[in-house]
Amino acid sequence: MTAASVSVAPPPRGGFDIDCQTLIVGAGACGLIAALSAQEAGEEVLVIEADPLPSGSTALSAGLIPAAGTAIQRKAGIEDDAALFSADIQAKAKGENDPALVGLLAVNAAEVIDWLSDRYALPFSVVTDFDYPGHSRRRMHGLPTRSGAELVDALRSACETAGIDIVCNRRATVLHHEGRTLRGVTVTRADGGTESIGCGRLILACNGFGGNRALVARHMPEIENGLWFGHDGNRGEAVLWAESLGAQTRHLGAYQGHGNVAHPHGILITWAVITEGGVQVNREGRRFWNEAQGYSEAARAVLAQPGAEAFAIFDDRIAGIARQFEDFKRAEAVGAIRRANTPEDLAQALGLPPETLAETLADLPWGGTDGFGRRFGATPLAAPYCGVRVTGALFHTQGGLVVNDRAQVLHHDGTPFANLFAGGGAACGVSGSGDAGYLSGNGLLAAAVLGRIAGRSGS
Missing domain, CATH: 3.90.700.10 (Succinate dehydrogenase/fumarate reductase flavoprotein, catalytic domain)
Structure with a gap:
C-alpha cells in the first residue's frame, strides 16, 4: 500500500451510491464494538471490512483486554482501580504517554468489559494463574479459549443478532471530504469494481501499518527486519489519509x-x-x-x-x-x-x-x-x-491518529474534525514512542475503549 493507492477527494459529483448515518471502516474488535455502541445510541450503522470475514489483528492475538475495577475482578477478589492501572501504563512507557489519553482508557475499560458481559453475554474471565509484565494486578480479561478469534467471532455474532450490517470484501481506498467534514468513502470490491458510500459520520477502525514495509522502514527501522506476524490488511490507510487531511499523528515509531x-x-x-x-x-x-x-x-x-x-x-x-x-x-x-x-x-x-x-x-x-x-x-x-x-x-503498530476524549480525530491546529473518529490500529495508543513502553493488552485496551466511545459519540 502506497500513498498512490489511497487518496482523499471531494464527494462524487453524481452523489453516493448508498448512504448511512454511521459508517465504520474495519470489523476488528474496535469496529465491532463501535457498531454495537452506535446502534445502541440510535444510529443506523454500516460496517465495511476488507477481508472475506471479520478478523484483523484481534484474531491473531490472545484476545485479552486489561481493565481495572470490573465486576469480574471483584468476584475473583481482586482489588484494582483506574488510578493504579494508569500508573502501570505510564511506568511501562516511561511517562511518554499523554496523561489524558491514559486516564481515558484506564477509567473506561471496566465499563466496556462489564457492558459486553452484561448486555451481550460475552463470557469474560480474568487470567488469575500468572502475572503479565508491568501489571501490578491481575486484570487481563479474556474469553474461555483465550483466543482473539473467539473474541472477534463473539462480537460479530452480537452484531449480527442486533441486525447490524457488516459488508466484507470492501477495502476503503478514497476518503471523500469537504474541508474538515467527512462525506463518505469509495471502496474497492474483490472483483476490482468500486462503490461509494456516503455517511453522516465516519469511524476509522481499520488498521495500523505493520504490513506496509515502506512505512515500517520509515518509522521503525530497528524492527524492519523482524518477522511480520500481524494482519496483512494493516497497510496504513489511516496514516496516509491523515497526511492528506492535515490530521495529527503521534508515536509512529511505537509498536x-x-x-x-x-x-x-x-x-x-x-x-x-x-x-x-x-x-x-x-x-x-x-x-x-x-x-x-x-x-x-x-x-x-x-x-x-x-x-x-x-x-x-x-x-x-x-x-x-x-x-x-x-x-x-x-x-x-x-x-x-x-x-x-x-x-x-x-x-x-x-x-x-x-x-x-x-x-x-x-x-x-x-x-x-x-x-x-x-x-x-x-x-x-x-x-x-x-x-x-x-x-x-x-505484531502491530501503536502510533496513529491523535484523538480527543470523544475519539474525534484532531487537526494539526488542535481542533477536532466534527464527524471523523478513530480507534483501534488507526488511533495512537499508549505505548510510548518505541517498543519499550508496551504494556500487555494495550492494543486491545485502546480498541475496546475508543471503539465504545466513538460509537456512542453522536455527530
Whole structure:
C-alpha cells in the first residue's frame, strides 16, 4: 500500500451510491464494538471490512483486554482501580504517554468489559494463574479459549443478532471530504469494481501499518527486519489519509513486538512460559537479557542474537499453565514444543550445546536476583523440561491518529474534525514512542475503549 493507492477527494459529483448515518471502516474488535455502541445510541450503522470475514489483528492475538475495577475482578477478589492501572501504563512507557489519553482508557475499560458481559453475554474471565509484565494486578480479561478469534467471532455474532450490517470484501481506498467534514468513502470490491458510500459520520477502525514495509522502514527501522506476524490488511490507510487531511499523528515509531514466536511454525508462544520461571537462551545456550521486561521488548533482544533467534526454556508445570491458550496447544500439536527428561537431552533436541544449557539452568538463582536484574521465584525448573525455537516479530503498530476524549480525530491546529473518529490500529495508543513502553493488552485496551466511545459519540 502506497500513498498512490489511497487518496482523499471531494464527494462524487453524481452523489453516493448508498448512504448511512454511521459508517465504520474495519470489523476488528474496535469496529465491532463501535457498531454495537452506535446502534445502541440510535444510529443506523454500516460496517465495511476488507477481508472475506471479520478478523484483523484481534484474531491473531490472545484476545485479552486489561481493565481495572470490573465486576469480574471483584468476584475473583481482586482489588484494582483506574488510578493504579494508569500508573502501570505510564511506568511501562516511561511517562511518554499523554496523561489524558491514559486516564481515558484506564477509567473506561471496566465499563466496556462489564457492558459486553452484561448486555451481550460475552463470557469474560480474568487470567488469575500468572502475572503479565508491568501489571501490578491481575486484570487481563479474556474469553474461555483465550483466543482473539473467539473474541472477534463473539462480537460479530452480537452484531449480527442486533441486525447490524457488516459488508466484507470492501477495502476503503478514497476518503471523500469537504474541508474538515467527512462525506463518505469509495471502496474497492474483490472483483476490482468500486462503490461509494456516503455517511453522516465516519469511524476509522481499520488498521495500523505493520504490513506496509515502506512505512515500517520509515518509522521503525530497528524492527524492519523482524518477522511480520500481524494482519496483512494493516497497510496504513489511516496514516496516509491523515497526511492528506492535515490530521495529527503521534508515536509512529511505537509498536508491539513479540519475541516468542515459534520458528519456523509462526505460532505465538504465550509469555506465561517465561513469567512463571522460564528463560530465553541463544544458540550458544546462554541467557542474554532480563526476560522480565516483557514480550514486546523481547522482539528486539531476540532479533539481535545470532540468526535472529532464541530458545524459550521452561518445564511441564509451566506448560500446563500455558495450555489455556489455543496457540500453545496448536504449537504442541505441530511439534514445535520439544520435551526431554534432562537439560542435556533437551539441548540435543533443540540443537544447542548440552553442557552450556545445563550450566545455564543450574545457575538460575531461584528465590534471588540474577546479574540482569531479574527476580526469580522459589520454584525451580524440573523434569520434564520443555523448549521451543523462537524469533522476534512485529505484531502491530501503536502510533496513529491523535484523538480527543470523544475519539474525534484532531487537526494539526488542535481542533477536532466534527464527524471523523478513530480507534483501534488507526488511533495512537499508549505505548510510548518505541517498543519499550508496551504494556500487555494495550492494543486491545485502546480498541475496546475508543471503539465504545466513538460509537456512542453522536455527530
